[in-house]
Amino acid sequence: MQETYKRLLTYAYNITGSYEDSQDLVQDVIEKYISLDQSEIKNETNFLIKSTINHAINFKNRHTRKMVYGEWLPEPLSFENAENKLIREQTARYTLLVLLEKLNARERAVYILRQAFDYSHQEIADTLDISAENSRKLLSRAAKQLENIQYKPDHIEPASGTDILQKYQLALSEGNIVTIEKLLIDDIKISADGGKRIRVVKAVEVGKSATAQLLSYVQQQFLGNKPHTFHTFNHQPAICFWREDRIYNCHILDIDSQGFIREIYSIVDPEKLKRLQ
Template sequence: MQENYRQLLTYAYNITGSYEDAQDLVQDVLEKYISLDKTDIRNEKNFLIKSTINHAINFKNRHTKKMVYGEWLPEPLSLENAETKLIKEQTARYTLLVLLERLSGKERAVYILKEGFDYSHQEIAEVLDISVENSRKILSRAGKQLQNVQYIPDHINSSIPNETLSQYQRALSEGSISMLEELLLNDIKLSADGGQRVRVIKAVEVGKSATATLLAYVQQQFLNQKPYTFHIFNHQHAICFWRENQIYNCHILDIDHEGMIREIYSIVDPEKLKKLV
């Protein structure tokens, strides 16, 4: 049952973008299953998978609008943490989780089942009670909105992202707008999530010059002299800034093969940060 639990949790997290909500959803499914008449259930695993996915879809559709300061971002996780029960190889990378927010719950499920768990369209149709043709159409529609982002990056262990992260930290510590600009693509996008408690300066910033200027200001006003640590969350490199032995701010970076930063996700929400490490 433990392996089933990990798989169910991974499905739910990929769809909801929230580890805490995923745990609650899976627990709810398992509790209902225990008291269920199982006479007509031929395959326990498939039944639990179907129940979890549909439960997660319904939850996602009910919670599409989240009242937060800034831009709502998925809850990042360390997949190396023993307390994190997700299956690492089937957990979507962080950038993809962000992009999945553009999709409906069913579109997320179809994409995740196909790309993350290698389901056939026949299997997807059976799980979601749709036709095979509809499954193909939904996948095509979802794919067009996801910018061909890989489910899991193939360069996570290369030296390029590590070097970029070190250069990024150095540019921040010096408050150098020019150094930051050298690391950012022209159409760089920065998104900030303060949750329900922390106001952020700006929810979204786009463009190399504007983003570098905002980063330098944030560094000067809030991050100056704060200790930092490097991490990998959801298959992507990150830098965390600390205050009084707690993570104060986390920047998750989307770095391309040339070492340029395409996206920055700045998480200040204390509810998400307290579970990171």
């Protein structure tokens, strides 16, 4: 049952982007399953998977508008944390989780099932109670939207990611806007999530010059005296800034194959940072 639980949790997290909500969803599914008459259920695992995915879709549909300071971002996770029960290879990259927010819940589920779990369209149809043709259309629609926002999951070696993180932090600490700009692509985008309690300077900024100036300002005003550590969260390089024994701010970077930063996700929401401690 432990391996099944990990699978269910991974499905739910990829759809919702929240580990805590995923735990609640899976627990709810399991509790309801235990109370059912199981004599007519032919395959326990398939039944639980189907129930979890549909439960996660319904949850996502009910929570499409999240009242937060800044831009809502998924909860980042570390695979070095023993409490993390997700299947590493099947957990989406952080950038993909962010971009999947542009899709509706059903499109998101179809995309995840096809790309992360290698489901056939007939298997997706059976899981979501739709036709195989509808599954193909939903996948095509989802892929088109991701293509329009130019999602290209470039592979970055861990050593390269760390090297870029070091250059990034050095540039920030020096407050040299020109140096910061050299690390960024022209249409760099930074998004900040303060959750329900922390106000952020700006929710979204786009463009090399504007982003460099914003980063320099945040560094001078909030991060300059805080120690930092380098990590990998959701398969991507990240830097955490600490206040005493708590993470104060986390930047997750999306880096292209040339070594330039094309997206920065700044998570300040303490609820999303607590599992990274």
